[in-house]
Amino acid sequence: MAETFVTGPLDTDRETGRDATDVHTRRTGTTLVITIDRPRARNSVNAKVAALLARALDELEADPGLRAGVLTGAEGTFSAGMDLKAALRGESPEVPGRGFGGVTEAVRTKPLIAAVEGWAMGGGFELALACDLIVAARDAHFGLPEVKRGLIAAGGGVIRLPRRIPYHLAMELLLTGDPVSGARAGELGLANRVVPPGRAVPEALLLAERLAANAPLALTAVKSVVRAADGTPEADAFAAQRTMTSALMATADAREGMTAFAERRSPLWTGR
Structure with a gap:
């Protein structure tokens, strides 16, 4: 490299x-x-x-x-x-x-x-x-x-x-x-x-x-949810996670990940 x-x-x-x-x-x-x-x-x-x-x-x-x-x-x-x-x-x-x-x-x-x-x-x-x-x-x-x-x-x-x-x-x-x-x-x-x-x-x-190799926006979302859930009640953690997940599902990378799985190929991430 x-x-x-x-x-x-x-x-x-x-x-x-x-x-x-x-x-x-x-x-x-x-x-x-x-x-x-x-x-x-x-x-x-x-x-x-x-x-x-x-x-x-x-x-x-x-x-x-x-x-x-x-x-x-x-x-x-x-x-x-x-x-x-x-x-x-x-x-x-x-x-x-x-x-x-x-x-x-x-x-x-x-x-x-x-x-x-x-x-x-x-x-x-x-x-x-x-x-x-x-x-x-x-x-x-x-x-x-x-x-x-x-x-x-x-x-x-x-x-x-x-x-x-x-x-x-x-x-x-x-x-x-x-x-x-x-x-x-x-x-x-x-x-x-x-x-x-x-x-x-x-x-x-x-x-x-x-x-x-994984979607960059998904990695960011994982870190964000983990940080939001730290020391907070479970209900509040799930609320924060729902907000993040909804935003993530609307991204091009999420669609690419699902499409690549269906087409049995490696995904091409764009970070969008």
């Missing part, structure tokens, strides 16, 4: 003198790979990284040729979370209205897959939890160690983790601050795929291709 590389604003690596970016994007087919690239800082998130991640998500949302995104980190580490040195200088790793890293509270219409190698700690774990799917290397590590530093996992960890795994297991991770391996994350149901080290991004791309 053809790949196009797009980078954020360049700065200079003070140690090497080379041009460097904190976040870069790479288009692979209909998937946008978003990479946090601060390996010397364990891909931790400062104000600049948060702003660039928000911009990358805007790129994903705005391009009709992109069907899904993959979020990962450079050189074998997903993200160590908040850049504590930057925080002590007064920098915020949040983007107003979009949360930690410009990701954890962002409203997205397209699927986002976390490809986790190495450490996903604190806010890094919360970035993964904000994604729709997670692919983890077997030897990856997921943890929310905030309580060890007098804090809580306020970027979505305390809210989302008990919704993803059994309460008592979530509380163990939140209250001890101890990490679990990628293999254990798979056992807990946190990871959709557990793969050998170095295979998280390739597997995430394969998963993105499977998503891209």
Whole structure:
């Protein structure tokens, strides 16, 4: 598949003198790979990284040729979370209205897959939890160690983790601050795929291709209904779903999907 590389604003690596970016994007087919690239800082998130991640998500949302995104980190580490040195200088790793890293509270219409190698700690774990799917290397590590530093996992960890795994297991991770391996994350149901080290991004791309084979408006509708149903009474959730389904049934893609099934061929989606 053809790949196009797009980078954020360049700065200079003070140690090497080379041009460097904190976040870069790479288009692979209909998937946008978003990479946090601060390996010397364990891909931790400062104000600049948060702003660039928000911009990358805007790129994903705005391009009709992109069907899904993959979020990962450079050189074998997903993200160590908040850049504590930057925080002590007064920098915020949040983007107003979009949360930690410009990701954890962002409203997205397209699927986002976390490809986790190495450490996903604190806010890094919360970035993964904000994604729709997670692919983890077997030897990856997921943890929310905030309580060890007098804090809580306020970027979505305390809210989302008990919704993803059994309460008592979530509380163990939140209250001890101890990490679990990628293999254990798979056992807990946190990871959709557990793969050998170095295979998280390739597997995430394969998963993105499977998503891209489906109607883009239907994928958006699934995400919208799931979001509307979260924490709402069942009757209200069904009401929201009926509104979305009625709109979906009137689209050209819905008619194409049914026609293609009747004609025993693959559908040709237009996103209309």
